[in-house]
Amino acid sequence: MTKPCILIGAPVQDGAGRLGCDMGPSAYRAAGLREVLLDLDIEVYDRGNVALAPLRPIVHPNAAVRLLAEYDAWTRVLSQVAFETGGEGFPIFLGGDHSLSAGTISGMARRAAHEGRPLFVLWLDAHPDFHTLETTTSGNLHGTPMAYVTGQPGFMPFLPALHATTEPEHVCMIGIRSVDPAERTALRAAGVTVHDMRAVDEEGLAPLLRAFLDRVAAVHGVLHVSLDVDFLDPGIAPGVGTTVPGGATFRETHLAMEMLHDSGLVRSLDLVELNPFLDERGRTALLMVDLAASLMGRRIFDRPTRSF
């Protein structure tokens, strides 16, 4: 990995149902993210935290929707930051709740389009976050970013127009185990690849991921990875507001990160939904930092000597 790594704090908490994700970027810094990357001989630039753009008043007919003006403003600023930093190095977005991915993915899609390459997204999450502004019943907008970036209906004119839409066929979701009825219907209709936890149990995470990486490589695509803390089992990652039992294990997730590194296809990463207020002495933050290290090239042995 020769590209410099650019750390961007995205202290977004307006999309989540409870407060605390705004402390995520600080927790990753305290957990030593910069230092583990430097240990891997990666150049690291910490750009600090992104500030919220000015709000424009927005009203939506779905009365459940909360903090839409904030969502719009974060999406605008993060999309621009992703587009720019995606051209300079490997951005790691330190969340912040998952609504931030509306900005990071739309910005990376614009960056990829600029380079004439298709963007693919690997979505590691217990949830598909595929609600539209009309279908959300919780009104928590961290449940909507994937629908927005893939161009599902009803986001205009409430959110920024997309420079480039991410093809639903270029999205692979793994770890899914909490889906609302409207999301189920919309995911199927859109043609998103969804590997739920049953698929992970029956087929194994590595073969599912390998098949997706082969698809990305076959068309010379670039890959954005969005890692939600609740992808992991709550037993190892308690620092999140939306825990769902039966998540991915420590080894499964490290293996996925190692495979992603070896693929050479990944060019940007979201670390989302960490809520340090709910964490236990930083253990979730530390685990996420270790996973990021695996994705950026930390390994136990070089491959030819991994067993001897």
Ligand SMILES: NC(=[NH2+])NCCC[C@H](N)C(=O)O
């Ligand atoms: N990024 C997340 N943690 N999303 C959880 C969303 C949960 C639920 N589907 C909702 O819309 O409220």
Ligand SMILES: [Mn+2]
């Ligand atoms: Mn999520």
Ligand SMILES: [Mn+2]
């Ligand atoms: Mn989730």
